[in-house]
Amino acid sequence: MKLEKVTKMPETPSVRSYDDACGAAHALDLVGERWALLVIRELMFGPKRFSDLRSDLPGVSANVLTQRLEKLREIGVLTRRKLPPPAASQVYELTPWGYEIEPVFSVLGRWAARSPLHDPTLPLSAASLMLSFKTMFDPDRANSLETRVGFRIGEETFLVRIEGGKCDAARAALDGAEVIFTGAAQVIAAAVYGGVPLETLEADGALSVAGDHALAEKFVTYFPLPPKVGG
Amino acid sequence: MKLEKVTKMPETPSVRSYDDACGAAHALDLVGERWALLVIRELMFGPKRFSDLRSDLPGVSANVLTQRLEKLREIGVLTRRKLPPPAASQVYELTPWGYEIEPVFSVLGRWAARSPLHDPTLPLSAASLMLSFKTMFDPDRANSLETRVGFRIGEETFLVRIEGGKCDAARAALDGAEVIFTGAAQVIAAAVYGGVPLETLEADGALSVAGDHALAEKFVTYFPLPPKVGG
DNA sequence: CGGCATCCGGGAAGATACTG
């Protein structure tokens, strides 16, 4: 049995680095590979299982997801944890430093929203929608209103708190929500960013609004998209 | 002359998009390819020629640079312009929207600077150094000092203005600078971020400081790096 | 179900050489 192919000798484990002291360049070395940032985005509101990530990131293949999770774990962005029995499955969770990447999504999102090529009607994950609320919230529109708005998207529930001119979102029970939206993230985005009237979506059965309906009508106006370039 | 290879039928022009309404995902569709963000970084302080970009981005190959510039031009991030004679060469320049991406470098840089794997002693472009000043400036350290510090890095000169608790940097003539650093960006980074004494670098002949030397000593302390994770 | 290993096809990235 002799070596039949001496094609490669991976002494250098293909570390395709930018070799650049610039912080942004190093960030790209860390999370610049395809899908890496979106994996982190999906974990911004708490731990998820491998399968959750796969279904929330349609398009990523299992092996690529495995590679990204492994690298992100190695560099300290996330950890793998085994849930206590009976649900003895594994989950991936961001480290404190991993959570600190959140402003990247805000500035990237704000910048790209001005692109003429941006299509806000494409599919959207629940995490993306919640991040978009934190990114696009306009305190002037909310005019010092303080409230809690609940969302039921698939299996998950989120609570969006508007208070003190800030807008925060978190995975949480819906206790104390003055109004609750139930529907797909893409449908809620159509109401908030697409200007589709709530009643239209409710008539379609795509969305259900429970509680303070007048508040719901106001809420969807609090997140203006920036003007497109050249517009 | 017949077709010798009917290998591919690029009906789908390899639009490897994330198909995701999330703004950050769209940003990655726009500038998520390898080298794209670094090309933009090099243009943050004004137009450059193709060859300038090549030499400021060691590691990018000519064909990849061509592809990136072409795509960035198509999507409206930059334009190609022909300089008036006699220097009738072409330059690439960011559009107003292109310049708006700057906060991305700040948040990426700030986040990645906390990585244990970040090596601030690697090579550095002049644009990266100037961006790092805007990113890492600490108004408390400057303590309401107002000054102008000049830099001569290769063929370029930059003026860093500290005033009103802000730190701005621009490609400009060095008129009015109270002190002028002359040397490679990497050397200046060693002084500012590596804690290497100015006199050491000057003794090596790697750096020259002209003007208010006491101000230079203070200046290099105004840009503290964030603590590494787990440190 | 959850995760990893492997193979394969296509395409993007990297290196080099060459042209206007």
Add this chain to the structure above:
DNA sequence: CAGTATCTTCCCGGATGCCG
């Protein structure tokens, strides 16, 4: 100087299969 052209290498994405 400003890019092409070509070739090789490697990464991405899909499919399959193994193993707990």
